[in-house]
Amino acid sequence: MVIVLNQHISPDQKRFLRDFLQGRGYQIREITGEEETIFGAVGPSTLDVREVEVLPGVQRVVPLTKPFKLVSREFKPEDTVVSVGPVRIGAGRVSLIAGPCAVESEDQMMRAGEAAADAGAVMLRGGAFKPRTSPYAFQGLGERGLEILKKAGESLGLPVVSEVVSAEHLTMMRGYVDCFQIGARNMQNFELLKSVGGMGMPVILKRGAAARIEEWLMAAEYLMAHGTDQIILCERGIRTFETYTRNSLDISSIPVVKKLSHLPVIVDPSHATGIRDKVLPVALGAVAAGADGLIVEIHPNPEEALSDGAQSLYPEQFEKLSGDIQALCPVLGKELN
Amino acid sequence: MVIVLNQHISPDQKRFLRDFLQGRGYQIREITGEEETIFGAVGPSTLDVREVEVLPGVQRVVPLTKPFKLVSREFKPEDTVVSVGPVRIGAGRVSLIAGPCAVESEDQMMRAGEAAADAGAVMLRGGAFKPRTSPYAFQGLGERGLEILKKAGESLGLPVVSEVVSAEHLTMMRGYVDCFQIGARNMQNFELLKSVGGMGMPVILKRGAAARIEEWLMAAEYLMAHGTDQIILCERGIRTFETYTRNSLDISSIPVVKKLSHLPVIVDPSHATGIRDKVLPVALGAVAAGADGLIVEIHPNPEEALSDGAQSLYPEQFEKLSGDIQALCPVLGKELN
Amino acid sequence: MVIVLNQHISPDQKRFLRDFLQGRGYQIREITGEEETIFGAVGPSTLDVREVEVLPGVQRVVPLTKPFKLVSREFKPEDTVVSVGPVRIGAGRVSLIAGPCAVESEDQMMRAGEAAADAGAVMLRGGAFKPRTSPYAFQGLGERGLEILKKAGESLGLPVVSEVVSAEHLTMMRGYVDCFQIGARNMQNFELLKSVGGMGMPVILKRGAAARIEEWLMAAEYLMAHGTDQIILCERGIRTFETYTRNSLDISSIPVVKKLSHLPVIVDPSHATGIRDKVLPVALGAVAAGADGLIVEIHPNPEEALSDGAQSLYPEQFEKLSGDIQALCPVLGKELN
Amino acid sequence: MVIVLNQHISPDQKRFLRDFLQGRGYQIREITGEEETIFGAVGPSTLDVREVEVLPGVQRVVPLTKPFKLVSREFKPEDTVVSVGPVRIGAGRVSLIAGPCAVESEDQMMRAGEAAADAGAVMLRGGAFKPRTSPYAFQGLGERGLEILKKAGESLGLPVVSEVVSAEHLTMMRGYVDCFQIGARNMQNFELLKSVGGMGMPVILKRGAAARIEEWLMAAEYLMAHGTDQIILCERGIRTFETYTRNSLDISSIPVVKKLSHLPVIVDPSHATGIRDKVLPVALGAVAAGADGLIVEIHPNPEEALSDGAQSLYPEQFEKLSGDIQALCPVLGKELN
Known part of the structure; x- marks a missing residue:
């Protein structure tokens, strides 16, 4: 110093x-x-x-030194590639993860999953425990939702990811998911980070809406210090004074993080914008800026969605997005996973 | 709508x-x-x-309706007064809560507690589980810290408050503390809110660094919907582009919240500024703007503090602050608790 | 309402x-x-x-109605195409504007201009009046800088744009530039907007660092209400709590503005990031998200630049950027201008 | 460095x-x-x-050195006291400046001025050139407004301050006002700063809504480097993600600036909050935190105001505010000017 x-x-x-x-x-x-x-x-x-x-x-x-060690490029110069089942995230691939905000029923999950798989997604997402701003809003199906998610994943041959909101659920969830997700609101729930880190499984770590990049990397440092090196960072928009969009995607964070850290970075354009017709342009922009993948909310029938319907893509919109990224990949010297 | x-x-x-x-x-x-x-x-x-x-x-x-119900003035027009043991927060009083950021030892806690009590504090604070940005920083003494805190409180005849970071600790903590604190980083840890709400005990709910007032009140709504109406809201600064201070105290939030809700509002000038010589002017400002109290970090020897030493007041600074507030109270038609 | x-x-x-x-x-x-x-x-x-x-x-x-009229899609559903000399901005083209932050000498301007032209830029930029945070920093060459800029433009057959900082300079500047630029700090200098609008010439209007999209469009409304409909909006990053980059590019603003308004939108990745090695990924991302062009700072020898050297591209970096965009255009159904 | x-x-x-x-x-x-x-x-x-x-x-x-020199405490350790006519701002006084947002008529100005004077204001404010977000909103009476303002000031024996929006107006305005005001939107209009600095007269310099404290002091440095040392800094709220208030008063900026600089600091609670019933608590808070004064919008009949009526105090509210500050001054060891 x-x-x-x-x-x-x-x-x-x-x-x-x-x-x-x-x-x-x-x-x-x-x-x-x-x-x-x-x-x-x-x-x-x-x-x-x-x-x-x-x-x-x-x-x-x-101060002179960066506070993070294990997640830094200095500690490990080569890119980390995260393996979730047969899927590999990072290292020249663009990976699409898709599915509904919340698992609502077998039928809804299966139809969303098929749309995802048909368009080239390599992993399914689906929320079973939903952190909702209002105590009166739909809070997810819980373990039943995870059963449905797992069944859809097995039927389509795709690994699945779901958000964990409490350390108490970890052992139970391990039976259903291939990858944990830590949501933006829990990015600095250090007790949860320690417990999830201790599972040694792949984790998607979302950036908090008011987290500086350094704090985001420190949260990843918690995971790594407690036992997991299979971490996928996920930029999902930060809170600014702008009110037209739900959040503001910090697109610069992609090259910044890729320089500071060896971990792969994906982008969630659904939460970053909060509104369906902004998802596609922002998603393309993120991939062009170097993101290793996207996690996108889709729904077979968004008008009927129990949560976040407004930002969920129709199946045909996701197909269009996937096609556009397919066309974009050669320009970037990458391949769609 | x-x-x-x-x-x-x-x-x-x-x-x-x-x-x-x-x-x-x-x-x-x-x-x-x-x-x-x-x-x-x-x-x-x-x-x-x-x-x-x-x-x-x-x-x-x-949208036309506010999303919160139980915490709103419409639901309950008169001010809520929160009782923590013999202490009453709200309703024309200015209540001082003070103590070290983290409990470090019996001696440190006792000396901080005596300084707090001598200067008129009505409740002691002391962290036993510390949410720290770095996994390598001091994380608190855990249950041992709570024992020390309780002992200091009993010896001085003051109720005590400490931060809860995991629902798993609640039953254990109930044996030691008179009031729970939910930290800024956990303001939207909804699982924790539900569990703490279910205890039916007094809670200090800090505002998240990027939380809009509406979201802060929705977090209080979670607590209330799950069983506690003894909630003290605590403004502790929001994150802005300014870098001279650790956060920016949103002083307007005091009158805004007092109009929207019946719950008492206190201010944490230590985290809001992050630097000792800014604590006193900002604390006075907060009380003048209508805060029902302050929660302040003090330390018998700040240079030796294991966490947040830079923002902890010396005992004599806290005494000065208390004296200034004593003088200010009549101007505001209030009394120091 | x-x-x-x-x-x-x-x-x-x-x-x-x-x-x-x-x-x-x-x-x-x-x-x-x-x-x-x-x-x-x-x-x-x-x-x-x-x-x-x-x-x-x-x-x-x-409120129910948007406060802007002339710049809105409701007022004029079809895209505006802005003509600067022979160059047309908007309508399916990606236009590159490049040049040094500040004009420093004939040699520097000529070399930067050649690099720009060689790589496919269609307009030259160069500052003659520099708004600098410090009164002790280089403030630009003034009219002499404009002479040099004009000469470079004529020699290369490209129109030129330069920032105007005072209404008093307008008549003089009209003799040198083909397009005015209004900088972020002057976005709500309404007196300047009125005067520039009255010139009836093309204008690049940068978004203020703390301007909401609505205010940005209202600034354009000032220009249009006072006589110019040749307006190019320029997103250049907003101020947030993140400190790794100079500003945070609000990439969502591109699709938001294109829906609300008929005016073309370009992006300034140099100011948005503030650091050279972040310019290229962010620039590509902006084009992929729908930007009608880019305005980029380049310098023949950035280490010697009198201002903003750190964010200026080397000629070969600009060439690489241009090549990447050329490859990207067919994916987007656009063409490089 | x-x-x-x-x-x-x-x-x-x-x-x-x-x-x-x-x-x-x-x-x-x-x-x-x-x-x-x-x-x-x-x-x-x-x-x-x-x-x-x-x-x-x-x-x-x-970087190691602060970029500002003339405005720094290192350059001049003792407090600057600014003289506007017979009024002295700084050095243990709390000075109230009040008047309408915009001068609308002789009657309105006179009634607002009388209310201000009766309640102890030492300077009158009144806008003649109004920077408005919309080109269709009332833009002020111009020179006629200044005549009215001056007449009110003379009649009540109080100096007057009005905002300058263009260097072209300076010579004319000098005949009417005792103090210039530079608005938040023009804080980095460096051409204006240079010209106003050159007048050598007192200036109230408002902080820009997205200006860091350092940039605000650099704007003051511009004024001082060009000839004025009679500068009153004015905090008026910064832009944050909070939407309940128009801006968020950065109360910590008061002690921060008073440590960094020798210049007096006043607060504008009207713009900081944007809504009448929040002005009084925030104003008291600002004075308690060390502000050298307040600049407050009042109107004899706020419902009829042509601009900013919603944040203008009724005369009796201003009288209440003045009384509260009078009571507060002894607590702070200050006196109401």
């Missing part, structure tokens, strides 16, 4: 500061300029910079 | 829309102006407006 | 409200439901909804 | 970097730790850090 000293720091304050830092394992080098004096301090990165910032004689403290 | 129709909506589309809404229990009234035609629809408020917005011939849909 | 009444509105308040609105030309229709009563009011859209919201007995007011 | 090097930087890259920085006047000191190597570089602060960040072998660059 670098500590910018006050111009009028006293010798006593300087000594105290030096001792404080050395006592915590830092090596100090002083650099004196015409207008400013700084301490360059290298050492363990566990000290919160704000704890130095409040010491007398200190003007500002600037 | 109000549906603004497209200028060129076809009679068929109009009929479909009318049937769709009436089939869901809405009464429709058409209003035709020179430039626009609208449907006014009154009925049950469970339909997601976006599900109407995507129907053919619809230009925009505007 | 729709006015939601308080449950306990008095007959007098209701009468006053009705008179107030009718006196301002509104027709009122009352709709009474079980939980709420609303007034549907259609009429002139010049009344600020907040002025109704504060009247006694009113709970909420909801 | 501090440059964090890539772990695998080559000797050639290191040499190039060293030469690059030394060639621009920097002194370099290398600090090697176990995990990282950094260059500490002290020298002139005119180099954009991003220009170093893109050089080969560089991982990150961290």
